[in-house]
Amino acid sequence: MSRKQKATVRDVAALAGLSTATVSRAFDPAFAHLVSEESRQRVMAAAAQLNYTKNHVARSLKTRSTKTIAVIAPELANDFFMELTEAMERVFEQAGYTLLVASSSNSVKEEQKRLTLFAERLVDGIVVIPAGDVGEHLNQLGRQGMPLLLVDRLVTGSDLDAVLSENEAGARSLTEALVGDGYREIAFIGGDCTVSTARERLAGYRCAMEDAGLTIREELVRLGGLGIADGYRLMGELLEEQKLPEALVAVNLLVHLGIQRRLLEEQRKGRSLPPIAIAAFDETVYSAFLPLLRYVAVQDVSGLGERAARWILKKVDEAKAIPQAGSVNAQEPEIVRLPVTIMPVNRGSFKTQEVLKEQP
Amino acid sequence: MSRKQKATVRDVAALAGLSTATVSRAFDPAFAHLVSEESRQRVMAAAAQLNYTKNHVARSLKTRSTKTIAVIAPELANDFFMELTEAMERVFEQAGYTLLVASSSNSVKEEQKRLTLFAERLVDGIVVIPAGDVGEHLNQLGRQGMPLLLVDRLVTGSDLDAVLSENEAGARSLTEALVGDGYREIAFIGGDCTVSTARERLAGYRCAMEDAGLTIREELVRLGGLGIADGYRLMGELLEEQKLPEALVAVNLLVHLGIQRRLLEEQRKGRSLPPIAIAAFDETVYSAFLPLLRYVAVQDVSGLGERAARWILKKVDEAKAIPQAGSVNAQEPEIVRLPVTIMPVNRGSFKTQEVLKEQP
DNA sequence: CTGTTAGCGCCTTCAG
DNA sequence: CTGAAGGCGCTAACAG
Numbered sequence: 001m002s003r004k005q006k007a008t009v010r011d012v013a014a015l016a017g018l019s020t021a022t023v024s025r026a027f028d029p030a031f032a033h034l035v036s037e038e039s040r041q042r043v044m045a046a047a048a049q050l051n052y053t054k055n056h057v058a059r060s061l062k063t064r065s066t067k068t069i070a071v072i073a074p075e076l077a078n079d080f081f082m083e084l085t086e087a088m089e090r091v092f093e094q095a096g097y098t099l100l101v102a103s104s105s106n107s108v109k110e111e112q113k114r115l116t117l118f119a120e121r122l123v124d125g126i127v128v129i130p131a132g133d134v135g136e137h138l139n140q141l142g143r144q145g146m147p148l149l150l151v152d153r154l155v156t157g158s159d160l161d162a163v164l165s166e167n168e169a170g171a172r173s174l175t176e177a178l179v180g181d182g183y184r185e186i187a188f189i190g191g192d193c194t195v196s197t198a199r200e201r202l203a204g205y206r207c208a209m210e211d212a213g214l215t216i217r218e219e220l221v222r223l224g225g226l227g228i229a230d231g232y233r234l235m236g237e238l239l240e241e242q243k244l245p246e247a248l249v250a251v252n253l254l255v256h257l258g259i260q261r262r263l264l265e266e267q268r269k270g271r272s273l274p275p276i277a278i279a280a281f282d283e284t285v286y287s288a289f290l291p292l293l294r295y296v297a298v299q300d301v302s303g304l305g306e307r308a309a310r311w312i313l314k315k316v317d318e319a320k321a322i323p324q325a326g327s328v329n330a331q332e333p334e335i336v337r338l339p340v341t342i343m344p345v346n347r348g349s350f351k352t353q354e355v356l357k358e359q360p
Numbered sequence: 361m362s363r364k365q366k367a368t369v370r371d372v373a374a375l376a377g378l379s380t381a382t383v384s385r386a387f388d389p390a391f392a393h394l395v396s397e398e399s400r401q402r403v404m405a406a407a408a409q410l411n412y413t414k415n416h417v418a419r420s421l422k423t424r425s426t427k428t429i430a431v432i433a434p435e436l437a438n439d440f441f442m443e444l445t446e447a448m449e450r451v452f453e454q455a456g457y458t459l460l461v462a463s464s465s466n467s468v469k470e471e472q473k474r475l476t477l478f479a480e481r482l483v484d485g486i487v488v489i490p491a492g493d494v495g496e497h498l499n500q501l502g503r504q505g506m507p508l509l510l511v512d513r514l515v516t517g518s519d520l521d522a523v524l525s526e527n528e529a530g531a532r533s534l535t536e537a538l539v540g541d542g543y544r545e546i547a548f549i550g551g552d553c554t555v556s557t558a559r560e561r562l563a564g565y566r567c568a569m570e571d572a573g574l575t576i577r578e579e580l581v582r583l584g585g586l587g588i589a590d591g592y593r594l595m596g597e598l599l600e601e602q603k604l605p606e607a608l609v610a611v612n613l614l615v616h617l618g619i620q621r622r623l624l625e626e627q628r629k630g631r632s633l634p635p636i637a638i639a640a641f642d643e644t645v646y647s648a649f650l651p652l653l654r655y656v657a658v659q660d661v662s663g664l665g666e667r668a669a670r671w672i673l674k675k676v677d678e679a680k681a682i683p684q685a686g687s688v689n690a691q692e693p694e695i696v697r698l699p700v701t702i703m704p705v706n707r708g709s710f711k712t713q714e715v716l717k718e719q720p
Numbered sequence: 721c722t723g724t725t726a727g728c729g730c731c732t733t734c735a736g
Numbered sequence: 737c738t739g740a741a742g743g744c745g746c747t748a749a750c751a752g
Contacts, residue, residue: 006504008745019723024747031747036721051504056480057420058745061728066417066481076446076461082437089436089463098477101436101461103449117458120416121426144366144411228645257645264648285588285617286646288624368729379739384731391732396737418729421744 007050016046023047027054060122065320069312070100070123072114074131080253080282080301081129084151087305088127095313097124108132115141125316127308130155133194147315151308154196154335161315161334163308167197167281170297170340171204171249172211174279177295177342178247179212183277187220187245189234190255195226198251201281205249220245231258239266244274247294253282260290287345298341307336367410375406383407387414420482425680429672430460430483432474434491440613440642440661441489444511447665448487455673457484468492475501485676487668490515493554507675511668514556514695521675521694523668527557527641530657530700531564531609532571534639537655537702538607539572543637547580547605549594550615555586558611561641565609580605591618599626604634607654613642620650647705658701667696 009020016023018039025031026043035043046052060066069092073081089099100123104111111131115138118126125147128138135158142148142160150162178186188205191198202221209216220243222234231254238244239262250256256278266273279295287296373380378399385391386403395403406412420426429452433441449459460483464471471491475498478486485507488498495518502508502520510522538546548565551558562581569576580603582594591614598604599622610616616638626633639655647656 006745009747010745020746021724021748022722025722028747034721039722053476053480055421055482055745056477057417057426057482058728059747060417061415061421061730061745062747064728076436076449077439077442079437079439082442086436086463098481099462102459103446116413120413121458122415122417261645261648284646285621286644286649288621289646289649289651291649366729369731370729380730381732381740382738385738388731394737399738415729418744419731421729421746422731424744 006055007047007052008055009052011050012043012046012052015050016042018042064122065124066098066122067096068098068100068121068123069309069316070102070114070118070126071129072102072104072111072118072126073129074104074106076101076103079284080299081152083301084129084305084308087302088309091306091309091313097313104131106131108134108137112137119144119146125149125312125319127151127312129153133196135160145319147312147319149308149312149315151304152197156196159333161311161336163304163311163336163338165197165299165304166337166339167200168204168207170281170299170342171201172208173204173340173342174249174281174295174297175205175208176212177344178249178277178279179208179214181247181277181294183247184214185217185220185246186214187222187238187248188251189222189248189259190224190231190251191226192223198223198226201249201251217243219243220248226252226255228254228258228261231255231260232262233258235259235262245276246274247277247279250278250280253280253284256280256282256290256293260292263292281340283343290345293345296343296345298343300338300340303338307338311336366415367407367412368415369412371410372403372406372412375410376402378402424482425484426458426482427456428458428460428481428483429669429676430462430474430478430486431489432462432464432471432478432486433489434464434466436461436463439644440659441512443661444489444665444668447662448669451666451669451673457673464491466491468494468497472497479504479506485509485672485679487511487672489513493556495520505679507672507679509668509672509675511664512557516556519693521671521696523664523671523696523698525557525659525664526697526699527560528564528567530641530659530702531561532568533564533700533702534609534641534655534657535565535568536572537704538609538637538639539568539574541607541637541654543607544574545577545580545606546574547582547598547608548611549582549608549619550584550591550611551586552583558583558586561609561611577603579603580608586612586615588614588618588621591615591620592622593618595619595622605636606634607637607639610638610640613640613644616640616642616650616653620652623652641700643703650705653705656703656705658703660698660700663698667698671696 009023013020013023022035022039023043026035026040071085075081085101092099102114104114108131119141127149129151130153133156135155138148138158138160148160150160152164154162188202193199224230224234250259263273276292277294278292281297283296283298287293369380369383373383382395382399383403386395386400431445431448435441445461452459462474464474468491479501487509489511490513493516495515498508498518498520508520510520512524514522548562553559584590584594610619636652637654638652641657643656643658647653
C-alpha cells in the first residue's frame with residue numbers, strides 16, 4: 001500500500017515532467033504566482049499520486065528557519081502558564097508558526113538544557129517564563145543572535161525585554177482593600193526573592209502598609225516558595241506559633257490554596273479559628289468555593305500572551321532582516337507591564353462567569 | 361563578540377587540524393571510542409573556542425530522526441492532560457527524546473493539521489489524546505509508518521493501540537458507592553457519545569444501576585459536552601425542570617465544577633436546595649473545598665503517562681529496525697487499561713495530601 | 721514562467 | 737584510529 005521510501009520533490013518532478021524547482025515553487029504560496037496554473041496542477045496531481053509530503057527538516061536546513069517558536073515554562077500542569085501559552089499559540093498559528101512547549105521543572109539547570117536544545121534545533125525564537133533568578137545563560141543565547149523574550153517573570157542581570165503584570169501595584173491594591181475593610185494585622189505569605197513576581201508583590205504589600213500608616217509585624221511576613229506545599233507549611237507555622245493575623249495577602253494561587261488547605265484541616269480537627277480575610281493573586285474557576293477569600297488580583301493572561309507572542313514574532317522578523325541583531329539591547333531592556341484587576345469575590349468569580357458564557 | 365556565522369563541523373575540524381568525520385565522531389557518544397583521547401580533546405578545545413553547537417536540523421536530515429516525540433492534547437490549560445504530559449516527559453527526557461506539545465483546541469480538524477505538521481517535521485512518534493471520534497486521519501498516518509499511540513481516549517474505527525483508564529469500572533464503582541449510601545434517584549451528567557471516556561462512563565453508570573435493580577429515569581441522564589459550561593447548563597436544566605435527583609455522577613471534573621457552580625448560584629439566590637450527593641471522576645487539589653462531593657474516581661495519571669511514553673518509544677525503536685512497520689497492527693489493536701481508585705472525599709483529598717508532602 | 725546548479729551542516733561508508 | 741567523498745531533501749540564485 002505504501003511506498004518503500006517517502007516521495008521527494010525529485011520523484012514528484014519526474015512524474016510531473018517538470019523540474020524540482022517548479023515543484024518547490026508550486027508548494028510555496030509566496031512563489032506560487034511564478035508557476036503556471038497548468039504546471040501547478042500537474043505538480044499537485046503527481047504529489048497526490050505519490051502521497052508526497054514535504055520534508056520540513058530539509059527545508060529548514062536550507063532556509064535556516066524552522067517556523068517554530070518555543071515556550072519554556074516552569075511547569076506544564078499549571079493553569080496560569082498554560083493559559084498564557086494557549087494565548088500565544090493563537091497568535092503563532094495565525095502567523096504560520098508552530099509552538100513548541102517544554103517544561104523547565106522549576107529548575108534553572110533544566111531551563112538551560114532546554115534552551116540549548118532549542119538553539120540546536122534552530123527554533124526561530126524562544127519565550128521564557130524563567131524558573132529562577134539566574135540570567136547569564138539567557139544573555140549568552142541572546143548575544144548569539146537568538147530572539148528571546150521573558151514573560152511573567154524578570155531575571156536580574158539580564159538585558160532582555162519582558163512582558164509582565166503590574167505585580168507591585170496589584171499587591172498594593174490587594175492590601176489596600178483589606179486595610180479599607182478595617183484590618184490592621186495583615187500578613188504576607190509565600191514567595192521568595194528569587195522570583196521577581198514575589199519580590200514585586202511583597203514590595204507592593206509593604207508599600208501599602210506603610211502608606212496606611214501601619215507597621216508591619218515582621219513575623220507576619222512569611223516567605224518561602226510558590227507552591228501549595230509552601231502555603232500549607234507557612235500557614236502551619238503561623239498556627240503553631242499562635243501568630244494569627246486578621247487578614248493576609250497570598251502571593252499566588254497555589255500558596256493561597258495551601259493556606260486554605262491548612263486552615264481547613266485545623267477546622268476539621270475541631271479547633272475553632274478566628275476568620276482570616278484573604279486577598280490573593282490569581283483567580284480560578286474554583287475561587288467561588290474558597291472560604292475566607294475576599295479579594296483576588298486578576299492578571300490579564302491573554303493580554304500578556306498576545307503581547308508576548310507578537311513581540312517575539314517581531315523580533316524574529318528583525319533578526320531575519322539583520323542577521324546579527326539578536327536579542328541583546330544596546331540600551332535598556334524594554335519592559336511592558338499590564339495592569340491587574342482587583343475584584344471582590346463575594347459576588348462570584350469572574351473567571352467562572354466568563355467560562356460559563358463560553359460556547360462549547 | 362559573536363561570530364558572524366555559527367561555527368560548523370568544518371570550522372572545528374579546521375581549527376583542530378582534523379577531519380570533519382573525526383569531529384562528528386567525537387561528538388557522538390556511540391562512536392567516541394573510535395577517537396583517540398588526544399583528538400577528542402583537540403576537538404573539544406576547538407569547539408569551545410568557536411562556541412560550536414551542533415546543528416540538529418542537519419543531523420536530522422541525515423539520520424532521518426529528530427529524537428522528538430509529539431503529544432497532541434485537546435487543550436493545554438487542563439490539569440489532567442498536562443499531568444499526563446509531564447509524566448511522559450519524564451520518560452522521554454531520560455531516553456534522550458525531546459517532547460513537543462501541541463493543542464488541538466478540541467477540534468478534529470486542528471488535530472489533523474497538527475498531525476500532518478508533525479509528520480512533515482519528522483517527529484519520531486506521536487501520542488494523541490484524540491479530540492473527537494474520527495480516526496481515519498490517524499490510521500492513514502499510521503499506515504505511512506508513523507509510530508502512533510492513543511492515550512486516555514479511544515477512537516472508533518481506528519486500529520491503533522491505546523493506553524486508557526478503566527472508565528466503565530470506575531463509573532460503576534462510583535455509582536455503586538452512591539447506591540450503597542441509599543440513594544436511588546441517581547443522575548448522570550455530562551459527556552456525549554463522541555468521546556469514548558464519556559461513553560464508557562455512562563455505560564458503567566447504567567450497568568451499576570441495573571445491577572442494583574434500579575430503573576434509570578431517563579430524564580436524569582443529561583448528556584452534552586465535557587466542559588464547565590456544559591455542567592452548568594445541564595444542571596440548570598434539571599433545576600428549571602424541577603427534576604432534581606438525590607445524587608448524581610459527574611462525567612469529569614469540569615462538568616462537576618459547572619454543576620457545583622450552578623448549585624452555588626441557586627443557593628446564593630436564596631433558594632434552598634435538597635442536598636445532592638455527588639460522585640465525580642477526577643480529583644484535584646480543590647476537591648476538599650467542594651461541597652456535596654462524596655466520592656471521586658482517581659485515575660492513575662502518572663501510570664498512564666509512563667506507560668504510554670514507554671510504549672511509544674518501543675514503537676519508535678521497532679519502526680527504526682523495520683522501516684515499514686509503522687503503527688498499524690495486522691491484528692487487533694492492543695489496549696491497556698489502568699484501574700481507577702474510588703475514594704470517599706470526606707477524609708480529605710488524597711491529591712492534596714500528596715502535593716503537600718512534595719518537597720518544593 | 722521554467723530548468724540547472726549549488727550547496728545548507730552533518731553523518732557514514734569506504735579506504736587508508 | 738582517521739580522512740575523503742557523497743549525499744539526506746529542499747531552496748535560491750542564475751540563466752534561459
